[in-house]
Amino acid sequence: MADRRGVLIPLLIIGWIFFGPQNAAQNASRLEQQRPSYDEVIADEERSLEVLRNSSYGDLNSRYGNILNLTGLEDDRGYAWGDLSKVQERAKERLQYALGDAGIRMLEGEHNAEAIPALYSNVTGHAHGKWTRSKLQESIHVPQLNLSQYTSVGPFGPLPPTTFSRNITGDEGDVRIRFYERTPYEQDAVTGEANITGMSVEMALQESGSGEETQLQLYGVYDMKLGQATLSTTSDKMAGIFMLPHFALSQYAFESARSLLNQSLAQTIRAQQAGWLMQRNPWPSNVEGSAPNAFDAPQCELIVYLQQLPPSGSRIAALSSDVLKFIEREMRFPTGAFLPSAPELRFSMLAFSPDCGYVLESKGEPDYVPIDGEHLSGPKVEVLQDNGRHHLMIFAATIGGQIILLMRQMREASTPSTRGRISFFTIAMLGLGDGYAAMAFLLISLFVGGLQVQLEAAAFLAFTSVLFFGMRFLLEIWTAHAPERAARARVEAEEERQRQERFDATLARLRAERLERLATTGDATTPASRDTATIPSQAEENNVDTTPAAPLPGTELAQLPLPVTAQRPIDTGATPIFMPSDQEGLVGLTATGLPTTTTGEPRGTSFGSIYTRFYLVLLATLFTSLNAASWPADIRRVFFTVLALGYLSCWVPQIIRNVQRNCRKALTLEFVVGQSALRLVPFVYFYAYKHNVLFAGRQLYSLALLALWVWVQVVVLASQELIGPRWFIRNDWAPPAYDYHPVLREDEEGNTLPLGLSEATTDCMPTSPLIERRISLSSPPARRESLAKEPKNKGKRLYDCAICFQDLEVPVIEAGGSSDATLVGGLARRNYKYMVTPCRHIFHSACLEGWMKYRLQCPICRETLPPL
Incomplete structure (x- = not known):
């Protein structure tokens, strides 16, 4: 009976998992209890929205300090909020460079849109370019954070603190941005036109030195008049979407952003309460949209300012705002109108991390020449x-x-x-x-x-x-x-048979040597005799009767019927053939015992x-x-x-x-x-x-x-x-191969010079009336009486091609003559348009190549030909 004691160990492990005091289910529930419940998340979002509604521009960095009660603005966190004003001033410089002084005036609430260059209102599309460290980096305070505050508690205790992910440490790299437009729109109070809309972007930052790539998703607002987007990440350690209006560059931009977010955030919270949106964080910073794992390292938060630049190029820059709006409307809702090529999206980028303390900018004018970078550019999604x-x-x-x-x-x-x-x-x-x-x-x-x-x-x-x-x-x-595979299998089977024979011969020789050694030592009893001699003794020890049974009376061996008295078949070594009832698909056995198909190929392949x-x-x-x-x-x-x-x-x-x-x-x-x-x-x-x-x-x-x-x-x-x-x-390096274009020498060839159709008919193949008639028709009248052919030029011989029945003049080096240089190279010899088979028959190269496409047999003697 088999020993089943080894099953106890897995059963003990499974029982400990399910019934132990610290089982996996309890660990999972404890991890779930560390996170706030779904109702608590909604309640915190409502509280943050109420703070946003009651806040004013400048509360983030007022003379009384930070008076906003939002996650991420606590004084004990140590974020670099005091340097936000420097980043905002840098963003205003980018705005002034892109739109001029008219852009600054419109930022403050003026509505003189005629002085603004033509810009896209809908920027759904892609942009990519280069980023570098900002010149503000030296003046930015880098927070010294306590990582233990951001670590989670795992099944076996607190997790060891690790560095923040999304922490950009390189000096330059590549950036890719994909824009998504989100509704609803917020209309301007004076003109009644759409002025600001929601936006989300997917950003990928790649460092040139290490090659590491960081992907994140940001949400924010986009001012369609100014072409400016303000975006932020949102997580458990920073309520970025609720403090987003405070990142605006002016009082007017703050009021527009807050009015839009009051509407969109309230709508999102209602969807969560109604069960239509089952997400703890509807504004995730992961590109996949999933919530961060409890075991993941904390991530750096980002605040990004994107400023649209006017279209570049002499022809494109002359486009007016009306023409660009017409192009944009035709791309979104095509009517078949003839349009000039749509200009690319162009943006400048400024990214600030308040918790990791780095500032990144896109490379471009006026700080860099165009050859080093042209900020971020790319096509609209329609293009x-x-x-x-x-x-x-x-x-x-x-x-x-x-x-x-x-x-x-x-x-x-x-x-x-x-x-x-x-x-x-x-x-x-x-x-x-x-x-x-x-x-x-x-x-x-x-x-x-x-x-x-x-x-x-x-x-x-x-x-x-x-x-x-x-x-x-x-x-x-x-x-x-x-x-070819069957031949290779036969060769492998033959090699295996020879290997087995050598093994059997070696084994027999070793046995003979062993018997000889036993005989020389004086032990005349062979191992076989010793084995047979021990059988009666063992049987006697087990009380077994070893006396042979007497034959039954009247039943002798000679009187037994067939097939008992038939002679046993003798193994002749022939391959057995299994024949079905319909005698189709005969299956044989190879030397290795593998069944083969009728083509000789092993059936398993x-x-x-x-x-x-x-x-x-x-x-x-x-x-x-x-x-x-x-x-x-x-x-x-x-x-x-x-x-x-x-x-x-x-x-x-x-x-x-x-x-x-x-x-x-x-x-x-x-x-x-x-x-x-x-x-x-x-x-x-x-x-x-x-x-x-x-x-x-x-x-x-x-x-x-x-x-x-x-x-x-x-x-x-x-x-x-x-x-x-x-x-x-x-x-x-390769097995020998036959050369169809040999150099023919009369002294080396001797009597084995190649044969044409005439010589082959008389010397090496049976004649027939049809072949003789073809020879007679293909030969000139003067030569029909004799098969000998005289060449036109010295050093050459004339043959008949058995395929086209035309004359073939072949160069042959006479006895004692020196080989011509043109006959040495294979390429030069092929120019003579002749081919010689292993059976010493000669043909035109084109004729024999065309023949060998269908058959690898000599046209004269049907001898198998090697591949060409």
Whole structure:
């Protein structure tokens, strides 16, 4: 009986988890009790909203100190609120540089909009650029915070204090911002027009030195007249959205922001109370929108000022406010009117962290020259979607070109001989690239509604390339490679049999040596006799009767019926054949005992398993790429560069197969060059095109490296076709291969000079009336009586080609003559347009190459030919 005592340990552990005093459920409830309840959160939000309603501009830093009772403004926290006024003054300088003195007057409440440059009212879109440390950094007080106040209590006690996340320590880097417009609007009291609206942005700050990227989400208000946005993060340690109006740059801006927030915040709180919005923090700072984990490190808070800049460029700068409003309205609600190109969004950024004490600015004028940075710029969402449609159509046309080239290659490789030259892994790698693009487009179409039709169309073409053409071509290549795999399996089985025989021989020799040693020591009893001798003694010890039973009377062995008295079958070593009732699909056994199909291939390896592996590799690559999107920038860049190099190495397996089989013309030059150019199009788009949809920076050196690697493979493939498949390796690195273009020397060849059709008919193959008639028709009348042919030039011989029945003049070096330099190189010898088979028959090169596309047999003697 099996020992089951080992089950007790897991049972004890499970019982301790469920019934122990400090079980996981109690730990989870204790962690939940540390956080305020949902009703307490709503009550705190109502209290904060009431504080905002009753506050006045300047209460944040009044002469009596901070008189606002909001989370994050407590004196014991030590935040750098005293330096907020310096940041506000810097934001006013940015406003004055962008809009002039008219902007400052409008900030104070004047309504002279004619002096303001043309600005976008709706700024939904993207912007990206460079950030650097502000010149205010030296005058900003860096708070010395007690991290233990912000740590949570875990299941095993207080967590150790850690540094704040989102703490930017670098000096410069990249920044990306995506704008979202939120309603409702707040109308101006004088003009009655929409003046201010809610806004949220997704920001990504990446440091140039370490490559670390920080992503956060901010909420705030946007002044459509001034093009200015004031945003802040909101968390448990700072009620940023409730103190946002106090970050405004003027009394007028404070009143507008407070009026809008009173309305929007009250609406959000009512949604929470009614159960329509089940979030503890409706203004999360995480991009995913989820609440921070209790075990996460505390995060730095940010206050961001964004100032829209007028459109740049000589032609664009001349646009009036009315024209820009018309362009903006036509982009949002198109009517088909002819429009000039819409200018890009341009913003300057100023970010301040009151708890971590750093100030960041966007690089641009007037502090930096345009070559160093032009602040933040990017397209509006309507322009981005329009560009995305055009780019997807170009990519769909690229996939269509790949399908056409693949169909032409499939038509060219329509015989088993030509398919046998093609590498299975080359076509598989091309198919993996198309499948990767198709699945990526389908995933993106789930989140991008404006481009769903174009994305699905491109995905359909990519799937068509994989399913209907790529996989079919792979199946044909797999079938053409079946005899090669069967031969390789037979060789491996033979090697395994020989290895087993050597093992048996060694074992028998060791046994013989052991018996000989036993015999020399005087022990004449062999191990077998000793074993048999101990059997009766053991049986006697167990009281077993070992006396042989007497035969029954009248039942002798000779009188037993068949098949008892039949002779046992003798093992002849023949391979058994299992024949079903219908005698179809005969199945045999290889030397290793594996069942084989009629093609000789092991039954365990089928194209179905290859099909499954293909899609498993595709899904694994796709999921790894999705996971890599959240990796650090340097690791992510290395991963995608390696992935691109692996994808663009698709011609390497074909080069290796050409070397192994010593074959040429496996793939047409049109297919190789066309596929190489078309598959570089996505990399050119993302690495060299500035306005790509991912806003990826230019990486011309990386693109040059990828393009160089691809065209090196193309050049090697072309050289293998022209010079020879093995011109760049040593002769002993690959198995010997036959040369169809040998240098013919009369003294070395002797009586084995190649034979044409006439000589072959008389010397080495049976004659027939049809062949003799063809010879007589193809030969001149003067030579029909004799088969001997006289060459036109000295040093050459004349033969008949058995395929086209035309004369073939071949250079032959006479006995004692020196070889001409033009006959040495394989490329030069191919120019003579002749090929010699191993069976010593000679043909035109074009004739024999065309013949070998269909059969690897000699046209004269039907001898098997090595691949070309």
